[in-house]
Amino acid sequence: MRTSLTKELEKYTQLLEAQASQVEKDEWRLKFHVMPPVGWLNDPNGLCYFNGEYHLFFQYSPSDPNGSLKYWGHYVSKNMLSWEYKGIALYPDMPFDCCGVYSGSALVEGDQVWLYYTGNVKLPGNHDYVNTGRQGNTIAVVMDKDGHMGDKQLVLTNEDYPADVTCHVRDPKVWKDKDRYYMVLGARKKGDKGCVLLYSSTDRMSWELANVLETEETFGFMWECPDFFCLDGHNVLSFSPQGLAQNGLDYANTFQSGYFMVRGEVTGAYTLENFREWDRGFDFYAPQTFETGDGRRILMGWMGMGESDYVNLTVERGWQHCLTLPRELSLKNGRVLQNPVRELEQYRTDRADYSLESGMEMAAPLCSDILMEELKDRDFHLCIDDGLTINYDKDKKIFTIEFLPESPISGGRTARGVALENLNSLRILLDTSAVEIYVNGGEEVFSSRMYPRDLEISHGHSLTLAAGSGKMTMWKLEERE
Structure with a gap:
């Protein structure tokens, strides 16, 4: 449903994106990495292969290259390297997402894509915005094969999350396994311990808590952007922990992204093996994966880093950040290998x-x-x-x-x-x-x-x-x- 606020936001962002012709002249613009048309980009969202095209949504703030109110931008591609910008897909235009359309994922179901995301709401008043004052709503919206969005539907609210977690619950990643649907959400427990909440459903709308995935000892205060997938018959839990202290060469950035190999049943008894970082460079966070039509598992990440002590020189030119090139994942000797998608060889x-x-x-x-x-x-x-x-x-x-x-x-x-x-x-x-x-x-x-x-x-x-x-x-x- 397009509200009057939606229409005003459309006009406002169209004026902002009219500046893209100037931004495109910047000599630091990239040829093969996804960038924002103007302003700020961060997490990749809703990655999927649907109706003969790759779809990529992303966290987008067109009004400020330093980031502000979040929308979902939308790109499509035939080969994951040449991308066409399709405009803003989701606006923060409802009471349950008025402070930002935060990160989420895509579930392809026939001739529809179910998009799940976090609707961020910060309430006025004297709050710490950890234990009070913040709503992390899980929202679903259906996109048809012509790219039209249905009405937003509120799926989960703070009241639906376990009593021992804070207001920091976000970033739903949804998938189907046999006759059930599953969702992982990143969370921060009271006492500052990160974890992942696992939910299950039979109808994509009614969700029940199935398990909590966590380490015995605290491993960061918040686990963001979780992802769960099977690679060559082995289960992988990917997430972005916040609050890890640097340990020699490990955990050198402000925030990390990595994965556990998971043994056992994710809905029952499980063991998380050793944590491995996805990327050791300066600019990598919040990766998400999806499966191509030919069965490859592809990862893309935000090629940026929050709260860093280094900068991006493009800010003064009206834009900031990009995504990594898409990477094919494979498994060798118990660890995940990453390599650029083979489509790059065509260039x-x-x-x-x-x-x-x-x-x-x-x-x-x-x-x-x-x-x-x-x-x-x-x-x-x-x-x-x-x-x-x-x-x-x-x-x-x-x-x-x-x-x-x-x-x-x-x-x-x-x-x-x-x-x-x-x-x-x-x-x-x-x-x-x-x-x-x-x-x-x-x-x-x-x-x-x-x-x-x-x-x-x-x-x-x-x-x-x-x-x-x-x-x-x-x-x-x-x-x-």
Whole structure:
């Protein structure tokens, strides 16, 4: 139902998006990563394959590149890389979502998509907005095959959540297994312990609590953006814990995202195995997965980080943030591997092959796909644009990416690393102002924003190999119509 408020918000956001023609001129705009037309983007939402197209919704604040009132923006694609913006799909236009259309997911049912999201409401008054003053409403809305949205339906409210959780319950992820539907919600317990609430339903509207998924010891005060899926016959619980203290190279960002392999029955007795971070870079949070028509499990994350001590230089140009490239997930030796979707290979051109030797200097196109193999487990040191270094210390067995001090391309980013037994291969994806680094076939991933100078924008990236050997294949990534 389009209310009078909906119509006013439509007019307001159309005026804001009219500025997109200016934003599009920015030289730091990306070619293959999803960005907001204007303003702010964060979590990917409602990822699905429906009616022959990929659908991607996202947290969107068109009025402010630093983020404000949240809407759901909407993109569609035939191949997960060339995206068409379809406009704002959901507005904060009802009493139960008036302070923001927060994160959620999609459930494809025949010729419909059921969208579930959190309707955020902050009540006026003297509240701490943890234990009082906040409503985290779970809302459902149905989209038909023509993209039309039905009426919003209130599914769960604070009164429906367990008594021992705070007002912080959000981010529904819904799926179907046999004849039942399941939903996971991220939650913060009283006493500041994060957990995931599991609900079940037979009709998509009436939900009953089926279990609470948590660790024995407190592991962060809030678990956001949960996801549950089966990969090669093994259950995976993904979530974004808040409140983890840095532990050596682990948990280096303000907030983390990672997963547990789950043994046992998620609706009964279960065991959560060791936590693994999805991404070790500066800019990654709130991932969500979905299944393609051919059965691949795909992950996309927000290529940003809240409350960080580094910045994005695009803010002054009217926009901020992007999503990661879509990643195919696979399982090997009990851990999840991530690699760019195979569709990216369709955009490769101008192949060049190299034998790597220490001291080499090379040029790379502004948008590049660089594959380094047979690195032979030696010390490795690669510098990009005299600002970003990629390093492996064979004796310490540590892999790091590091922006040089005072580097103009860093936005204040410093260093991130991971313990790594061997370095065998690297795949580096460069897309204007974003870099994704896949280590050893996706065993580890580092995602970061970087802001090339006019020199790199005009002439491409410079690569200097100070240490290392092996072979390298480089392709230019070129947009297709």
